[in-house]
Amino acid sequence: MAAGRGEFFRSFQEGLQRLPVQPAPGRQQPSRGRGRPSAGPERGRAGSGRRKKRVEQSSVHWTESYKPRNAKVCFPFRTLPASTENFIERLPSEILIKILSYLDVSSLFCVSHVSRLLHQLSNDNILWQKIYEAEFGSHTWKPSSAEEEEETAEEEQKQEEEECMVSRWKKMYFNTVARQEIKKWRRDLKDVNPYTGLPNQTEWVLRNMNVSWELTVSSCTGWETTEEQSRAHFFETSVILSWSQGFIVKYRHLSSIQLYGVRKETSRSLKTRKPSWRSQILNLNIKTSPFRHISKDSLITVLLFKPGIIIGMWRGQDQVAFIMISLHFHKLVERSLLGSPVCPYSQPADPPPAGDSDPELGLHGYTLHFVLHSTGTEIMSGRFRQLSCLKGRVFSGLLVMRVINRTDLSQHRSLSGSMRLPWRSCELEGTVENCCVMSLTLLDVFQKPFWCISTPVYICLKNPAQSLDYSGRDFLMEHQDPEGRVTMRLVWLEEQKQFFLISLTVFISAAKINQHFRRAY
Structure with missing residues (x-):
């Protein structure tokens, strides 16, 4: 939505700044007068002079791209002189902010990447305050004492040097959205099974959050494919994922395997598909990781990689038949949702528990x-x-x-x-x-x-x-x-x-x- 608006602004500005088109060499510029053009100098010199004068004053040119193949007469178009002025910047900031106020959050975020001016206006503090209050109700932001202590003089100087400071209300909006989403499933994970020591609702949270797992397989020749798991087998403390199709690469050409947790956003319309967030869980380098042959039969040979990865190959063909990965439930929801596409989720270090036994006792x-x-x-x-x-x-x-x-x-x-x-x-x-x-x-x-x-x-x-x-x-x-x-x-x-x-x-x-x-x- 916002990308379409940005494309419209760019095409509009390019149309205003289009350079005049020069006529093709050796082609005579036609006149704008009525009737048929003159066949020679003996027909109406005065009229032809007047028509020539009109042509020079009107700056009308032919363009070869708009001329039909068999047409004798082409309609000219008028071009404006070149200009380096940005007509969008001539509009008052109040009008532009009023226009941006009609956009939703995702469109406003995309428009902020069009130009520096739109980036600055899309981070307007009052604009994001209205968005926050419309979404979460009235709220007055007050900096806490902890936040004031954390802000050092160097950080304040760095923020002043930035051309456009990100709105505090914008930060608070995204932080509130993230906290509400995390609190929603962390509340469900508080119920711990005394028998296993793990949350009871891990499988339910993963299914309710529409989480799936994707495997990206890369080869040394530059070939790469991403496949969603074919099956997922849930157990009391673990889940087994398997991929059984889409692999056309030989094992000796494999270079790496990346596993991602993917949360698919449910869309009301089938035509609009929102991008899914990918959280990297593991990245295995096939060339440097040790493995063991654990089994073979008349069809396949099975290799075991750490951590918990099985690769099955067709015997005699050296082609990957299936890939199987086992994942433990401990922090699986966090690893599948809170990581980044290039870095796995890192669990914060907990303080050492008090009351541990004496090292002398074990x-x-x-x-x-x-x-x-x-x-x-x-x-x-x-x-x-x-x-x-x-x-x-x-x-x-x-x-x-x-x-x-x-x-x-x-x-x-x-x-x-x-x-x-x-x-x-x-x-x-x-x-x-x-x-x-x-x-x-x-x-x-x-x-x-x-x-x-x-x-x-x-x-x-x-x-x-x-x-x-x-x-x-x-x-x-x-x-x-x-x-x-x-x-x-x-x-x-x-x-x-x-x-x-x-x-x-x-x-x-x-x-x-x-x-x-x-x-x-």
């Missing part, structure tokens, strides 16, 4: 919520309380927490279902064998989320077997990142046709503990 009172699942079924879920770690259990900069002890048979857990991760690509579908998704939520002594991960894990055979209480084969599942490591040991019982989880150990980075509690472990 950690105690921790709670772990642990889930193993696929895209459709839950394989195992458990909540483990009163986890502790003595100071002597620090190995290679990692604090060790024994969640399930291998020697305690009462703690062992059976896994329901099979270790398979279904996938789909266009018309084909299958399963990734010996693979599932691990969603881990570690709560500190204050029952606040301390370490949250959601990532695919896979099973590998453990040799030699260490279980003396079971006659089956031993397997191992592991995950490791800069913040910690998780180790799981399983036994496959052939008679029951199921896995038993006989050991679960969580390793926490001492650097993460020291940064969170301001202690020295």
Whole structure:
């Protein structure tokens, strides 16, 4: 809307300043007299002189672009002399502000980028005060003492040097809109589940805010595509996103993958589509990031990247078949809405909690919520309380927490279902064998989320077997990142046709503990 008005002003000014068009070389300028033009000098010299004089006085020129191909007579048009004067600036500021007052907020914001004059007038303080009062009611702005203390002399001098200071009412308008929008969904996230330590309404808020996720895949050859997720599988503490179409690039040509949270604005009219805000969640460099081959069959080969990214390739073609990403619910709403298109959301640093245990005694009172699942079924879920770690259990900069002890048979857990991760690509579908998704939520002594991960894990055979209480084969599942490591040991019982989880150990980075509690472990 505003872009159309800006284009109208520019075309109007260009029409007023258009340079005169010169006639084509060798072409005689026709006369404006009535009747047919003279065929030679013998016909009416006086009349031709008068007609010639009129032509010189009227500054009428022909233009080749307006002449039809088979026409004998073309109608001339009159051009004005060139002028460098800006006719918009000749209007009084009061009239221009009155015109701008009829625009809505989005149109007024777009008009401010047309020229310096319109930028200055569109930031008029009184204009934005009326907009604010019309939207939010009467309000008198008064600077608080905190704001006066924060404004230093250097900032005031910098604002005075600017040609056009942004209106305080304009700032307050956008801040009020942002606060109201954030308060709306943060109010819904205050209800915390005591079992998981996460908000109960995370999935509901994401769906209510019309949030989706887009994947931008770039190649070394300059090819780039952006695709919305094909499916989203929500669970208690995580969501699995999958993309199964639109990839025509070979894996060896991939350069990077960016994941964005996108909030789509609902429009009343199908013709008008508002741009969506994109919040970057992760940016993966394919060429420099390590990966592991976790599975393969007759159709695909599966690669696992961190954090929680699976890329499936067609065997023998080296072409991407599907991409799957697992995201934990912790701060997922903020990461999907409050980030920028080029930078992920950065969580503000919280002050160190008071009343932490003495470093000499170690950690105690921790709670772990642990889930193993696929895209459709839950394989195992458990909540483990009163986890502790003595100071002597620090190995290679990692604090060790024994969640399930291998020697305690009462703690062992059976896994329901099979270790398979279904996938789909266009018309084909299958399963990734010996693979599932691990969603881990570690709560500190204050029952606040301390370490949250959601990532695919896979099973590998453990040799030699260490279980003396079971006659089956031993397997191992592991995950490791800069913040910690998780180790799981399983036994496959052939008679029951199921896995038993006989050991679960969580390793926490001492650097993460020291940064969170301001202690020295």
